[in-house]
Amino acid sequence: MVGIIQEQHPDRARLFMQWKQMGWPIMIDALNELEVAVVPITMFIDQHGIIRALRPPRRRITEAVQRFVDRRFDDPAQPATRPDPPIDSPIGSPTNLPSAPPTAPSKAPDLARLRAAAHDGASCDWRTLGQALVNWGGSGAIDEAITAFETALGLEPEAKSGPTNFRLGVAYRRRYDSARRRPEDFQQAVDHWSRALDSNPNQYIWRRRIQQYGPRLAKPYPFYDWVEQARIQIRARGETPYELAVEPGAAELARPQRRFSNASDEASEPDPQRRIDSDRRGFILAETVVVPAAVKAGSAVRVHLIFRPNDAIDAHWNNEAEPMQMWVAHPPGWLIDRHLHTIPNADTAVSRETRAIEFELVVPADAAAGTIMVGAYALYNVCEGVDGTCLYRRQEIRIPVKIGGS
Amino acid sequence: MSEHRTARQIPLVAALLSASIAAADPPRFEVGSRFPQIVLPSLTDGRPMSLAAFRGHKVILQVFASW
Numbered sequence: 001m002v003g004i005i006q007e008q009h010p011d012r013a014r015l016f017m018q019w020k021q022m023g024w025p026i027m028i029d030a031l032n033e034l035e036v037a038v039v040p041i042t043m044f045i046d047q048h049g050i051i052r053a054l055r056p057p058r059r060r061i062t063e064a065v066q067r068f069v070d071r072r073f074d075d076p077a078q079p080a081t082r083p084d085p086p087i088d089s090p091i092g093s094p095t096n097l098p099s100a101p102p103t104a105p106s107k108a109p110d111l112a113r114l115r116a117a118a119h120d121g122a123s124c125d126w127r128t129l130g131q132a133l134v135n136w137g138g139s140g141a142i143d144e145a146i147t148a149f150e151t152a153l154g155l156e157p158e159a160k161s162g163p164t165n166f167r168l169g170v171a172y173r174r175r176y177d178s179a180r181r182r183p184e185d186f187q188q189a190v191d192h193w194s195r196a197l198d199s200n201p202n203q204y205i206w207r208r209r210i211q212q213y214g215p216r217l218a219k220p221y222p223f224y225d226w227v228e229q230a231r232i233q234i235r236a237r238g239e240t241p242y243e244l245a246v247e248p249g250a251a252e253l254a255r256p257q258r259r260f261s262n263a264s265d266e267a268s269e270p271d272p273q274r275r276i277d278s279d280r281r282g283f284i285l286a287e288t289v290v291v292p293a294a295v296k297a298g299s300a301v302r303v304h305l306i307f308r309p310n311d312a313i314d315a316h317w318n319n320e321a322e323p324m325q326m327w328v329a330h331p332p333g334w335l336i337d338r339h340l341h342t343i344p345n346a347d348t349a350v351s352r353e354t355r356a357i358e359f360e361l362v363v364p365a366d367a368a369a370g371t372i373m374v375g376a377y378a379l380y381n382v383c384e385g386v387d388g389t390c391l392y393r394r395q396e397i398r399i400p401v402k403i404g405g406s
Numbered sequence: 407m408s409e410h411r412t413a414r415q416i417p418l419v420a421a422l423l424s425a426s427i428a429a430a431d432p433p434r435f436e437v438g439s440r441f442p443q444i445v446l447p448s449l450t451d452g453r454p455m456s457l458a459a460f461r462g463h464k465v466i467l468q469v470f471a472s473w
């Protein structure tokens with residue numbers, strides 16, 4: 001038994017593997033190099049590497065497995081002496097299938113050779129280089145991987161750019177989750193996944209990657225609601241759960257909705273007269289991400305706002321005053337799930353954690369194509385340095401929502 | 407639990423009892439064809455792995471996701 005898992009975050013896949021006690025070899029295909037459009041897919045592959053069954057019938061899977069294990073398959077390099085009978089005829093009881101170890105080690109591609117081939121090469125050479133850098137180059141190679149994919153995109157016709165756009169999105173999101181993060185990386189990931197899906201709307205792996213971070217009205221299910229249950233059950237077995245480098249965000253845990261819950265309008269705007277001083281020093285750096293990248297009129301978007309204390313001026317959250325709040329003023333005719341957001345203070349007097357707020361909007365069905373700026377502002381208590389001056393500040397936030405997706 | 411998430415139901419045989427979420431088979435996978443030569447990182451240690459390394463053994467391959 002061998003597995004290939006489609007996953008943006010390898011650490012989550014490892015936790016899943018640990019939870020389900022999967023003892024067989026599993027490879028991670030974060031870039032969708034297999035170019036599968038759906039999961040799950042089961043294949044029976046013979047000892048010569050030939051696919052002998054694809055999606056065998058579910059109702060007789062046990063018998064199909066047994067027959068496959070017992071069947072003799074001729075070497076395709078030699079003439080067949082008789083045709084192989086169908087695999088799915090029942091013949092006996094199921095058997096446990098031990099995981100066979102690999103008979104020969106595999107090799108990662110030669111990055112130097114790929115760089116040489118890409119230089120003055122075609123788009124496929126640059127894409128191959130980008131893939132190899134993501135898989136084998138380490139975190140230090142992610143910038144080069146993004147450049148390679150961008151170069152490949154520039155050489156490809158738009159209609160064939162789906163796989164490259166998807167993999168570029170994976171690379172941007174991977175950089176976003178690393179110490180090399182740039183503020184625009186998450187939105188870039190969403191933008192490129194959206195372009196990929198536009199080129200092939202039937203690619204469900206690509207679609208799910210957007211839905212993972214998107215609005216509840218567009219979700220098929222909660223993507224990572226299993227994580228907490230997995231941790232509980234792993235600990236109950238006496239094991240330590242694999243640590244996650246990136247915890248699932250609210251969007252990734254959210255359950256789907258079939259009807260939008262519009263705000264009740266009971267919340268009071270905290271600073272309608274703009275009396276709080278603006279954060280001109282830039283104590284807090286705000287990032288805005290809108291998912292999907294472009295929304296159809298009448299559909300929903302999920303907005304991710306990320307707030308980080310500014311390292312350059314040693315800014316800290318002040319947790320000894322009122323908690324951080326954010327107010328969103330949606331345009332007339334739009335729906336919003338919540339106007340006022342409050343983030344509780346951390347337990348320590350000061351702290352430097354990243355804070356995130358997510359909310360959803362529904363665009364009117366008669367909205368014209370174009371970009372609408374949704375206004376919001378955040379109010380927060382910050383200090384410059386651990387023992388420095390502490391202030392209460394306001395930051396205006398403009399959220400661009402692009403209308404006109406397919 | 408909805409049908410299309412039965413990938414969470416392990417052990418081995420149950421792992422194969424999974425419904426797909428869309429219709430079309432990927433064009434590069436056909437019965438009778440050779441599985442593509444592709445090297446991917448191992449989930450456990452990140453080292454290179456491919457199905458070619460299992461040549462000489464029959465393989466039941468499951469392409470899946472945790473979500």
